[in-house]
Amino acid sequence: MITIVGAGPAGSYLAYLLAKQGKEVIILEEHSQVGAPVQCTGIVTHSIEKFFRLKNEVIAKRLDKVVVVSKNNRITVNVDEIVMWRDKFDRFVAEMAQEAGAEISLNHKFIGFEGKNIIIIKDKKNNKTKKIKTDAVVGADGPYSAVANAASMNSHPKNYIGMQAKVRLAIDTTAFETHFGSDFPDFFGWCVPESDDIVRLGIGCFENAQEHFYRFLKSRTGKKDVLCWESGLIPLYSPKKIIQKGNVYLIGDAASQVKATTGGGIIPSLKAAHTLCDCINNNKDYNREFKKQSGKELLLHLRIRNILNKFSDNDYDKLLNLMSQEKVRKILKKYDRDTPIPLVANLLFKEPRFLLFSKMIFA
Ligand SMILES: Cc1cc2nc3c(=O)[nH]c(=O)nc-3n(C[C@H](O)[C@H](O)[C@H](O)COP(=O)(O)OP(=O)(O)OC[C@H]3O[C@@H](n4cnc5c(N)ncnc54)[C@H](O)[C@@H]3O)c2cc1C
Numbered sequence: 001m002i003t004i005v006g007a008g009p010a011g012s013y014l015a016y017l018l019a020k021q022g023k024e025v026i027i028l029e030e031h032s033q034v035g036a037p038v039q040c041t042g043i044v045t046h047s048i049e050k051f052f053r054l055k056n057e058v059i060a061k062r063l064d065k066v067v068v069v070s071k072n073n074r075i076t077v078n079v080d081e082i083v084m085w086r087d088k089f090d091r092f093v094a095e096m097a098q099e100a101g102a103e104i105s106l107n108h109k110f111i112g113f114e115g116k117n118i119i120i121i122k123d124k125k126n127n128k129t130k131k132i133k134t135d136a137v138v139g140a141d142g143p144y145s146a147v148a149n150a151a152s153m154n155s156h157p158k159n160y161i162g163m164q165a166k167v168r169l170a171i172d173t174t175a176f177e178t179h180f181g182s183d184f185p186d187f188f189g190w191c192v193p194e195s196d197d198i199v200r201l202g203i204g205c206f207e208n209a210q211e212h213f214y215r216f217l218k219s220r221t222g223k224k225d226v227l228c229w230e231s232g233l234i235p236l237y238s239p240k241k242i243i244q245k246g247n248v249y250l251i252g253d254a255a256s257q258v259k260a261t262t263g264g265g266i267i268p269s270l271k272a273a274h275t276l277c278d279c280i281n282n283n284k285d286y287n288r289e290f291k292k293q294s295g296k297e298l299l300l301h302l303r304i305r306n307i308l309n310k311f312s313d314n315d316y317d318k319l320l321n322l323m324s325q326e327k328v329r330k331i332l333k334k335y336d337r338d339t340p341i342p343l344v345a346n347l348l349f350k351e352p353r354f355l356l357f358s359k360m361i362f363a
Pocket residue numbers: 005006007008009010011028029030031035039040041042043044108109110111140141142143145146147162163164202230231232233234251252253254258263264265266267269
C-alpha cells in the first residue's frame with residue numbers, strides 16, 4: 001500500500017495516476033473536507049489542459065490579457081489563462097483519484113514514522129492516534145511538510161510569504177495585473193478578477209508582508225477593507241532538495257516544486273506526479289528522474305528570479321519597453337511560462353537586448 005499525505009493537487013493527482021495503474025493507495029487529509037482553506041490565487045496557463053479537461057464549474061474566468069505594471073510603465077500582453085475556484089479544483093482532482101480507486105481518509109493527520117514501514121496518524125474526530133503499515137509514504141503535505149520534517153528531508157527551506165485577500169474592486173474582467181518594482185521587493189504583486197467586482201489581490205515577499213500588502217491594497221482600492229484572507233507560504237525552488245529517501249517521497253510544495261518567477265506550483269506538481277508515478281512503478285531514482293524531467297525548467301525560473309530580484313525600478317521600466325514590441329508579444333503569446341526554455345530561447349533570439357539583463361547574474 002502507498003500512503004499519500006495531503007489531498008492537495010499534488011497528492012490527489014499522484015493518487016489518481018497510481019490507482020489507475022492498479023496500486024492500492026490511501027490519501028490522508030488532515031482537514032474535514034478537501035480544498036479548504038484556500039491559500040492560492042488559482043491562476044494557471046492553459047497548459048493545465050494537457051493534464052485533464054477541467055469541468056466548467058471549476059473555472060471562475062478565462063483571461064486573455066495580462067497588464068504588467070512597473071513604476072513608470074504599463075503594458076498589456078495577450079495571454080491565455082484560467083482562473084480557477086481552487087477549492088472546487090482540489091475536489092475535482094480528489095474525485096478523479098477516488099473514481100480510479102484511491103481511498104481518501106479525511107480528518108487524519110500524519111504525525112510521524114515508527115521504523116521503516118509504520119506511520120503514526122491522528123484521527124482528529126476522536127483525537128486518538130493510531131498506527132498504519134505501509135510500503136511507501138509520499139509527503140504531498142504542502143510547504144510545512146510534516147513528512148519532510150519527520151524524515152529529515154527539510155534542509156534550510158526558503159519560503160515567500162504570499163499575502164492575499166479577496167477584495168471588492170471592479171477591474172477589466174478579461175485581464176489580470178502584475179506589479180513590479182521597489183514597492184514589491186523580491187517578488188511581485190497581483191490583482192486577479194474572479195467576478196465583476198471581486199479580485200484576488202496579493203503580494204509575495206520575504207519580510208514586512210503586512211506593510212507591503214496594505215500599501216498595495218490602499219493604492220488599488222483606496223481602502224484597507226478585505227472580504228477574506230487566502231494567505232500562505234510559497235516555497236522557493238531548491239535544486240539541492242532531497243525528494244526521495246528510501247520509501248519516503250516528497251511532491252509539490254513539500255518538495256519546493258514551484259516556479260520561482262511566479263510562485264505557481266500547480267502545474268509543476270502535476271508534472272512531478274507523472275515522474276513520481278513512473279519512479280514508484282519502475283523502481284527508478286526519483287531524485288535523479290525529477291531533475292531530468294523538470295529540474296532544468298525550475299532552475300531557469302530560479303535564475304530569472306535571481307536576476308529580477310536585482311532589478312531597479314528603472315530596469316523594470318526598460319524591460320517593459322522591450323516587452324512592448326510586437327515581435328516579443330507574439331513570443332509571449334506562443335510560449336507560456338510553463339515552457340520557459342523555448343520561451344527564453346526565442347526571446348533572446350528575437351530581441352538580443354534581453355541579454356543586457358544577464359549581466360545581473362554577476363552583479
Ligand atoms: C497566496 C498564494 C497564491 C498562490 N497562487 C498560485 C497560483 O495562482 N497558481 C499556482 O499554480 N500556484 C499558486 N500558489 C501555489 C500553490 O497554491 C501551491 O503550489 C499548490 O497548492 C501546491 O499543491 P500541493 O498539493 O503540493 O500542496 P497543498 O495544496 O498545500 O496541499 C497540501 C495538503 O496537505 C494537507 N496536509 C498538510 N499537512 C498534513 C498532515 N500532517 N497530515 C495530513 N494532511 C496534511 C493540507 O491540509 C492540504 O490539503 C499560490 C500560493 C499562495 C500561498
